[in-house]
Amino acid sequence: MKEFELINRYFKGRGITRRDVNLGIGDDCALVTVPENCQLAVTTDTLVSGVHFFDDISPRALGHRVLAVNLSDLAAMGAEPTWVSVALTLPNIDVEWLEEFTEGMHEIAEYFNVQIIGGDTTQGPLSITICAKGTIPQGTALRRSGAKVGDWIYVTGPLGDAGLAIEARKQGFDVAPEHLRYINQRFDYPTPRVAAGQVLRGAASAAIDISDGLMADLGHILAMSQVSAHINVDKVPTSDAMRDTLNKTQQLPFILNYGDDYELLFTVPDDNKSMLELKLRQYGVEASCIGQIKSGEGQIELMLDGEKLEYQETGFEHFSKEPV
Amino acid sequence: MKEFELINRYFKGRGITRRDVNLGIGDDCALVTVPENCQLAVTTDTLVSGVHFFDDISPRALGHRVLAVNLSDLAAMGAEPTWVSVALTLPNIDVEWLEEFTEGMHEIAEYFNVQIIGGDTTQGPLSITICAKGTIPQGTALRRSGAKVGDWIYVTGPLGDAGLAIEARKQGFDVAPEHLRYINQRFDYPTPRVAAGQVLRGAASAAIDISDGLMADLGHILAMSQVSAHINVDKVPTSDAMRDTLNKTQQLPFILNYGDDYELLFTVPDDNKSMLELKLRQYGVEASCIGQIKSGEGQIELMLDGEKLEYQETGFEHFSKEPV
Numbered sequence: 226m227k228e229f230e231l232i233n234r235y236f237k238g239r240g241i242t243r244r245d246v247n248l249g250i251g252d253d254c255a256l257v258t259v260p261e262n263c264q265l266a267v268t269t270d271t272l273v274s275g276v277h278f279f280d281d282i283s284p285r286a287l288g289h290r291v292l293a294v295n296l297s298d299l300a301a302m303g304a305e306p307t308w309v310s311v312a313l314t315l316p317n318i319d320v321e322w323l324e325e326f327t328e329g330m331h332e333i334a335e336y337f338n339v340q341i342i343g344g345d346t347t348q349g350p351l352s353i354t355i356c357a358k359g360t361i362p363q364g365t366a367l368r369r370s371g372a373k374v375g376d377w378i379y380v381t382g383p384l385g386d387a388g389l390a391i392e393a394r395k396q397g398f399d400v401a402p403e404h405l406r407y408i409n410q411r412f413d414y415p416t417p418r419v420a421a422g423q424v425l426r427g428a429a430s431a432a433i434d435i436s437d438g439l440m441a442d443l444g445h446i447l448a449m450s451q452v453s454a455h456i457n458v459d460k461v462p463t464s465d466a467m468r469d470t471l472n473k474t475q476q477l478p479f480i481l482n483y484g485d486d487y488e489l490l491f492t493v494p495d496d497n498k499s500m501l502e503l504k505l506r507q508y509g510v511e512a513s514c515i516g517q518i519k520s521g522e523g524q525i526e527l528m529l530d531g532e533k534l535e536y537q538e539t540g541f542e543h544f545s546k547e548p549v
Numbered sequence: 550m551k552e553f554e555l556i557n558r559y560f561k562g563r564g565i566t567r568r569d570v571n572l573g574i575g576d577d578c579a580l581v582t583v584p585e586n587c588q589l590a591v592t593t594d595t596l597v598s599g600v601h602f603f604d605d606i607s608p609r610a611l612g613h614r615v616l617a618v619n620l621s622d623l624a625a626m627g628a629e630p631t632w633v634s635v636a637l638t639l640p641n642i643d644v645e646w647l648e649e650f651t652e653g654m655h656e657i658a659e660y661f662n663v664q665i666i667g668g669d670t671t672q673g674p675l676s677i678t679i680c681a682k683g684t685i686p687q688g689t690a691l692r693r694s695g696a697k698v699g700d701w702i703y704v705t706g707p708l709g710d711a712g713l714a715i716e717a718r719k720q721g722f723d724v725a726p727e728h729l730r731y732i733n734q735r736f737d738y739p740t741p742r743v744a745a746g747q748v749l750r751g752a753a754s755a756a757i758d759i760s761d762g763l764m765a766d767l768g769h770i771l772a773m774s775q776v777s778a779h780i781n782v783d784k785v786p787t788s789d790a791m792r793d794t795l796n797k798t799q800q801l802p803f804i805l806n807y808g809d810d811y812e813l814l815f816t817v818p819d820d821n822k823s824m825l826e827l828k829l830r831q832y833g834v835e836a837s838c839i840g841q842i843k844s845g846e847g848q849i850e851l852m853l854d855g856e857k858l859e860y861q862e863t864g865f866e867h868f869s870k871e872p873v
Contacts, residue, residue: 247588248690251693251773252694252773253592253622253623253625253626253756253757254590254622254623254626254628254690255590255591255592256588256589256590256591256626256690257591258588258687259583259589261585264581264582265580265582265583265682266578266579267578267579267581267632267634267666267667267682268577268578268579268634268667269634269635269636269667269668269678270636270669271638271669271678273638273671273673273674275673276671276673277671298577298578299577299578302578302580310592310593311593312593312594312595312636312678312680314595314597314676343591343592343593344593345594345595345678347595347596347597347600347601347676348597348600349597349599349600349674349676350674350676352638352671352673352676354593354636354669354678354680356591356593356634356636356678356680358591359578363582366572366578368572368576369575369577370576432577434577
């Protein structure tokens with residue numbers, strides 16, 4: 226199959242058509258219009274076979290996942306996802322694989338009203354890079370740098386499920402069948418918290434999506450905001466699957482470090498707390514208050530069962546195992 | 550080296566700072582502002598080791614090249630390049646390699662006043678994907694679909710030099726040393742025709758950059774515009790290096806099919822011909838009129854030495870050698 230045929234068959238004319246796309250797939254560039262008084266938010270994420278996903282991942286899940294992790298970054302800024310470019314490097318043309326993969330991608334794109342406006346297909350070891358774009362009213366973006374002493378710390382959804390799914394496969398944990406389905410779904414089909422991000426605009430002081438783990442991503446907010454944090458580990462939301470599979474101590478690396486959950490972590494000034502909690506309930510967004518911002522230089526104080534928890538572990542670093 | 554350290558060392562705080570970048574590297578997304586009454590042009594290109602470049606390519610040339618091929622797509626639309634996202638997949642951290650690679654990238658970015666606003670670094674087989682963004686006054690973009698019967702066909706610069714560089718290495722052609730330097734420079738450090746593209750706005754009826762070869766890329770214009778073309782092969786500009794190395798017949802696959810030159814191919818209505826040629830000279834853009842658009846369904850008639858040339862060869866297709 227030729228490149229043009231591949232693009233025509235799996236990308237062009239499929240998925241949604243947005244009015245603000247003036248020229249889609251098929252020319253040297255796509256042309257789009259950013260609404261007046263809006264900024265453009267841009268993010269890029271790559272998934273590499275054997276590094277970010279198992280070789281036996283369902284292609285449909287992979288198509289979903291690669292778009293989801295990018296939309297999650299837009300969500301963390303409070304942006305409305307609009308357009309994505311897809312760079313697909315494939316070892317060979319497998320029609321069945323491509324059909325499933327693009328189906329997974331188109332499904333989530335349609336759900337979030339996102340149009341695939343272009344990309345590139347190349348031959349090589351399997352890897353996918355997406356550049357996702359979104360729009361956001363001027364000056365309302367949620368940055369990592371806005372957390373202030375006294376702000377409350379929140380997370381959406383339960384943490385650790387994606388890690389549990391990975392380790393269950395790797396280590397052969399004894400997980401009940403209904404829980405296994407749930408955690409695999411959580412890992413394979415992560416839900417970017419797009420609605421939550423938009424609800425947070427004008428109310429949260431800082432936000433980030435949890436891709437590298439709670440400790441690591443909270444660390445980014447603390448570093449950029451020049452503050453410290455106090456976290457009640459008991460308050461970190463976990464799923465039934467997590468609680469039924471692992472005891473509290475075993476859960477710690479999953480809920481504190483594993484990442485890949487793509488939930489949002491955000492801080493809220495005390496003055497906005499009640500208003501925001503009301504708004505979150507109105508929009509059906511589940512979020513838990515897990516701690517508070519303190520003065521300091523990036524320290525994270527963990528409390529468990531009313532006692533200070535001594536705990537050391539780092540987040541997922543792509544190159545951390547590499548000698549320099 | 551950790552991912553954050555790598556980004557800080559080689560990307561953050563290096564290169565130019567544009568005023569329209571509201572938030573650069575370091576958060577979940579970058580934030581930029583598109584000027585009023587402008588559209589956003591977006592393009593993505595991936596270079597994979599062993600497919601798009603030799604493993605022994607100088608990292609500085611690779612850094613230049615990967616940005617150049619993306620800026621070339623923006624040039625072909627007549628857009629002003631503004632921001633790029635860089636997704637870098639590396640097998641390991643080689644400090645010297647990274648220093649050279651990013652130097653090459655920053656050099657061309659600075660030359661074209663482009664800011665690197667974000668990206669991703671991952672571990673895996675060497676590959677680079679860039680998503681380049683540019684702005685263009687509403688309604689002035691050069692599309693592939695605008696060529697009309699009677700329009701004149703132009704190309705910038707000499708064609709075939711990049712192909713000659715590749716084949717000289719592969720096949721050990723006998724190329725004079727001064728020519729070898731020139732063609733290697735043309736292949737390693739292609740110049741996206743950004744100024745030319747902007748000069749063409751409002752004057753050319755269609756444009757494309759020559760990445761896959763003259764015949765293949767002209768074919769795209771013809772298909773999108775539903776016309777045919779008549780090309781005087783004698784008029785296709787070639788370099789001294791080309792003419793001194795190969796005879797006319799040997800030159801054909803290089804100037805007609807090889808691609809990788811990143812010159813612009815464009816069509817101009819007869820009414821705009823004199824005005825555009827004057828404008829091109831004013832801006833120092835060299836371009837040659839090589840033929841004319843005819844009615845038809847995508848046929849390309851080639852003339853050489855006043856006679857019809859029978860010639861069959863296809864452009865570079867990434868997957869053309871793959872069984873389906």
